[in-house]
Amino acid sequence: MDGQPRLLDQVREQIRLRHYSIRTERVYCEWVKRFIRFPRYRHPVEMGAAEVEAFLSDLAVRGNVSASTQNQALSALLFLYKQVLKLELAWLGEVVRAKKPSRLPVVLSIQEVQQILAQLQGEIWLMASLLYGSGMRLMEVVRLRVKDVDFGRKEIIVRDGKGMKDRVTILPQRLVEPLKQHLQLVRATHNAELRAERGDVYLPDALARKYPRAPWEWAWQYVFPAAALSIDPRSGKTRRHHFDEKRIQRHFKLAVRAADIEKLATPHTLRHSFATHLLGSGQDIRTVQELLGHSDVKTTMIYTHVLNRGRLGVLSPLDRA
Incomplete structure (x- = not known):
């Protein structure tokens, strides 16, 4: 028409x-x-x-x-x-949706996680450590804003997670100082861009209209910004976007290979490992459910199938002989 x-x-x-x-x-x-x-x-x-x-x-x-x-x-x-x-x-x-096959997640041991992290450096190491230490998804880490990191409470607020839900997860004590040092460098870059009359960041339209100065404020900046400026495909503005998640995926793949680990591990495997290791240490499954942001505890229950001791703590009869 x-x-x-x-x-x-x-x-x-x-x-x-x-x-x-x-x-x-x-x-x-x-x-x-x-x-x-x-x-x-x-x-x-x-x-x-x-x-x-x-x-x-x-x-x-x-x-x-x-x-x-x-x-x-x-x-x-x-x-x-x-x-x-x-x-x-x-x-x-x-219209019938295709039924997904029921598969157990790939999970790394604590030693394997340490071996992989040892192959990484700089902000890639920091992001991978956050994936494992907080249970966040990859896109949740790269989209993390400064205002959502609470060093005092050692918490991270995940905004608009899967299902457009907010949740709170943990900030590991071991990452507090490295993250603070990283943010000092990010803030120095941001201040330099403000002096050059740049320094704004993407915000959803509703927020940008409600807080017109917010895109330039430090609190709204990405914790892990991209190394270079780019053109926003929606607005056409030139600004600094968040870190490219594909770079993390490439570096992680190389780290898995360098650590001589044969599992088909990806950055998302660190989230699976986070949940499994918490349950293995005796953490309550409801708490793990909240940290992961699962709507149904049945989704979290899958990690009980991959615990080292087995879901029911079953000992093989061969090992009893």
């Missing part, structure tokens, strides 16, 4: 109204484009359950994607129909 914004622009607008991340925006837009191209460029209004199921089946059969990727595509399409096109269609609730 004349004067009607392009479909992808409408998708972006609705995503930004809900303050979803730029990563979600890119992923959802890419799935919408692939869905439109799949039946030879038909508008989603002209399609229904049959086309959605055919698209998802094609992803699984021909694309050989995982269940989580297939469900991500479905989430993007549900968002398109419900939030963008405003279509309350009966078949939306009938």
